[in-house]
Amino acid sequence: MSAEAEQTLKRRIVFTALADYLSGESLMQALNLWEANYAAKPVYALNEFVGKLGEHPAIAGKRKDVIRTLLSLSQNPVGLLPNPTAQHTSFKPVARPEPGVYPERLDKVFAHFLTALEMVMPADEFVTLRLSFLLRLNDMPLNPTLKARLRMWFDSEGSDRTFSVVCNAPEIRRVVNQLYVALCEQYGPVQADDTLAATVMWLERKHPACVRDIRRFL
Amino acid sequence: MHWPALLFPADIRPDAMPMIRRTIPPTVIKCAVVVTPMLLWASPSVAAPEATQSIDTVWIALAAALVFFMQAGFALLESGMARSKNAINVIMKNYADVCLGSLVFCLVGFGLMFGTNPTGFWGTDHFWLNPNAQWDWTFVLFQTMFAATAATIASGTMAERTRFGGYLIAACFIMGVLYPVFGSWVWGSAYHGSGWLAQLGFIDFAGSTVVHSLGAWVALAGALVVGPRIGRFDADGKPRRIAGHNSSYVAMGGFILWLGWFGFNGGSTLAADVAIGLINLNTHLSACAGAAGALLACRLTGVKVRVEHVVNGSLGGLVGITAGCATMDPLYAIITGFVAGIVVVLGSRLLLRLKVDDVVGAIPVHGFAGAWGTLAAGLFYRGDLFSVELVVVQLTGVLVCFVWAFVGALIIYGLINAVSPLRADAQHEQRGLDITEHGEIGYPEFGSNKAYNSRTLEVIEP
Numbered sequence: 001m002s003a004e005a006e007q008t009l010k011r012r013i014v015f016t017a018l019a020d021y022l023s024g025e026s027l028m029q030a031l032n033l034w035e036a037n038y039a040a041k042p043v044y045a046l047n048e049f050v051g052k053l054g055e056h057p058a059i060a061g062k063r064k065d066v067i068r069t070l071l072s073l074s075q076n077p078v079g080l081l082p083n084p085t086a087q088h089t090s091f092k093p094v095a096r097p098e099p100g101v102y103p104e105r106l107d108k109v110f111a112h113f114l115t116a117l118e119m120v121m122p123a124d125e126f127v128t129l130r131l132s133f134l135l136r137l138n139d140m141p142l143n144p145t146l147k148a149r150l151r152m153w154f155d156s157e158g159s160d161r162t163f164s165v166v167c168n169a170p171e172i173r174r175v176v177n178q179l180y181v182a183l184c185e186q187y188g189p190v191q192a193d194d195t196l197a198a199t200v201m202w203l204e205r206k207h208p209a210c211v212r213d214i215r216r217f218l
Numbered sequence: 219m220h221w222p223a224l225l226f227p228a229d230i231r232p233d234a235m236p237m238i239r240r241t242i243p244p245t246v247i248k249c250a251v252v253v254t255p256m257l258l259w260a261s262p263s264v265a266a267p268e269a270t271q272s273i274d275t276v277w278i279a280l281a282a283a284l285v286f287f288m289q290a291g292f293a294l295l296e297s298g299m300a301r302s303k304n305a306i307n308v309i310m311k312n313y314a315d316v317c318l319g320s321l322v323f324c325l326v327g328f329g330l331m332f333g334t335n336p337t338g339f340w341g342t343d344h345f346w347l348n349p350n351a352q353w354d355w356t357f358v359l360f361q362t363m364f365a366a367t368a369a370t371i372a373s374g375t376m377a378e379r380t381r382f383g384g385y386l387i388a389a390c391f392i393m394g395v396l397y398p399v400f401g402s403w404v405w406g407s408a409y410h411g412s413g414w415l416a417q418l419g420f421i422d423f424a425g426s427t428v429v430h431s432l433g434a435w436v437a438l439a440g441a442l443v444v445g446p447r448i449g450r451f452d453a454d455g456k457p458r459r460i461a462g463h464n465s466s467y468v469a470m471g472g473f474i475l476w477l478g479w480f481g482f483n484g485g486s487t488l489a490a491d492v493a494i495g496l497i498n499l500n501t502h503l504s505a506c507a508g509a510a511g512a513l514l515a516c517r518l519t520g521v522k523v524r525v526e527h528v529v530n531g532s533l534g535g536l537v538g539i540t541a542g543c544a545t546m547d548p549l550y551a552i553i554t555g556f557v558a559g560i561v562v563v564l565g566s567r568l569l570l571r572l573k574v575d576d577v578v579g580a581i582p583v584h585g586f587a588g589a590w591g592t593l594a595a596g597l598f599y600r601g602d603l604f605s606v607e608l609v610v611v612q613l614t615g616v617l618v619c620f621v622w623a624f625v626g627a628l629i630i631y632g633l634i635n636a637v638s639p640l641r642a643d644a645q646h647e648q649r650g651l652d653i654t655e656h657g658e659i660g661y662p663e664f665g666s667n668k669a670y671n672s673r674t675l676e677v678i679e680p
Contacts, residue, residue, distance in 0.1 A: 184449030188458035196669040
């Protein structure tokens with residue numbers, strides 16, 4: 001592998017790992033910080049890098065999880081996001097955020113959850129679940145934007161689906177619960193419990209950094 | 219006091235109830251044998267000599283301990299039939315309803331049930347642990363254990379979807395009002411006066427109806443108020459099997475209940491007496507026959523025989539014989555138990571057709587088998603077999619119990635539900651009541667491949 005390809009791979013690893021916690025400007029600033037100070041350093045320097053990011057509310061308290069994800073992706077670079085080169089520019093210092101300014105960004109984690117659910121369920125059963133959930137969606141007490149995003153996701157197929165919206169844990173918890181109720185009614189509570197467990201296990205394997213947030217949905 | 223003619227079967231043998239013969243005049247014996255021998259024995263006016271009373275006290279205190287041990291049986295049986303995510307909640311309900319209910323019964327229920335009963339409808343004294351004689355303490359102890367049994371029956375039926383707080387409030391009302399008032403109609407002659415059903419000649423020696431059916435009708439009302447668990451029935455109304463998490467617990471619970479029943483029925487003599495041998499033999503044979511009846515019913519209906527069928531069959535036999543264990547010959551006890559076992563299996567199927575979700579099968583075991591056993595106590599009454607009059611009285615008692623307990627419990631559960639939902643919400647059913655009600659996990663060292671495990675507890679939000 002050429003030095004440039006290796007650098008691109010490293011960048012994608014960092015970008016993918018941090019995308020579970022940060023988004024938009026914050027993510028770009030974190031990536032720039034890595035690019036400017038740690039890109040040329042060995043793997044163990046990631047510890048210091050993540051330590052600096054620890055001031056960010058979305059990372060605070062999750063240092064171990066972030067490092068674990070970074071190391072896991074370094075050893076097994078599967079499911080990486082595309083190279084973000086075009087999106088970021090030169091390094092800008094990370095501004096210290098005001099406490100509480102950052103809204104929770106759990107949408108990516110929830111998107112992983114939905115993907116996991118699709119992966120662990122037989123295709124035809126998942127289609128039935130999608131339809132059943134769409135029927136329930138109107139009656140669910142959620143903010144309209146989230147509802148619209150959910151409708152879009154459950155209405156579309158495969159690679160067309162994206163899920164990006166500001167949402168908090170209680171809202172996502174309600175959505176997950178309605179998915180569980182739909183599963184119970186379709187296949188019974190035993191299979192619903194099994195499916196939920198399989199989904200969480202799949203996520204723990206594929207996105208170990210998200211584990212803590214995933215459990216907040218349950 | 220006037221006693222109907224049917225209370226005096228011509229061939230009651232004095233040796234059938236020797237403990238009563240010892241101290242009570244023959245005319246009283248006849249009434250006592252038919253109605254509730256133990257309660258007359260409790261009266262200070264017919265107190266036994268001190269030495270005999272000491273032995274009686276030892277036996278009844280031991281029997282009370284055996285009846286208390288039945289709570290462990292209920293806890294294991296019900297917990298084993300629930301899923302692991304609700305195991306602690308079931309145990310906690312069993313544990314807590316005994317604790318709170320015992321206090322309520324001792325302070326209020328005992329007086330309502332056994333206090334002086336001039337109208338035949340409720341007791342009017344002996345509230346707030348206010349005994350007349352030393353023996354009364356033993357009597358209160360034993361009867362408190364009985365009351366606890368009646369209250370705990372509903373917990374199994376309503377498991378996995380009922381809130382802890384609402385359930386406990388209802389249990390207190392059941393032990394404080396519903397159970398003792400009905401009990402006073404049948405057994406309310408401990409001090410002065412007599413219950414109106416007792417005056418009709420209703421036979422319920424140890425409580426097939428008073429304790430077990432009453433508990434089951436309460437459970438039925440509770441099951442209707444909280445509704446079935448999410449997904450228990452499919453869109454066509456067909457039931458889905460939700461297996462319990464530990465069949466070994468179920469079997470162990472069955473054995474413990476069986477053991478406790480020797481105190482439940484044997485102790486209902488309220489005296490250490492030779493009659494206990496027959497009573498407990500009947501109890502044992504009926505339980506065995508109940509299991510055999512359940513096996514046959516499973517075979518005939520093409521259902522695979524599971525642990526719960528056999529255990530519930532034997533429990534049905536135990537419930538069934540409870541009314542007539544002192545007034546029935548062993549062969550009839552076997553018939554009573556055998557039919558009870560069949561009733562349990564068929565009753566479970568009936569409930570599923572009616573879309574009633576009874577997690578542990580308590581309604582067929584305690585309700586249907588209890589009703590059958592109460593009728594059988596009249597049907598197979600020693601010395602007056604197959605008496606239509608007696609069966610009519612028994613049927614009256616069974617129906618009255620159903621109306622009182624079911625309607626009363628519907629009102630209690632309905633009121634609680636109106637103030638604060640009795641039904642746990644869907645999120646709680648998803649997580650399991652162990653986490654949502656108690657913040658615990660039943661098996662924290664196992665089940666790492668479950669959605670909810672000890673790691674979940676670290677981050678879970680209300």
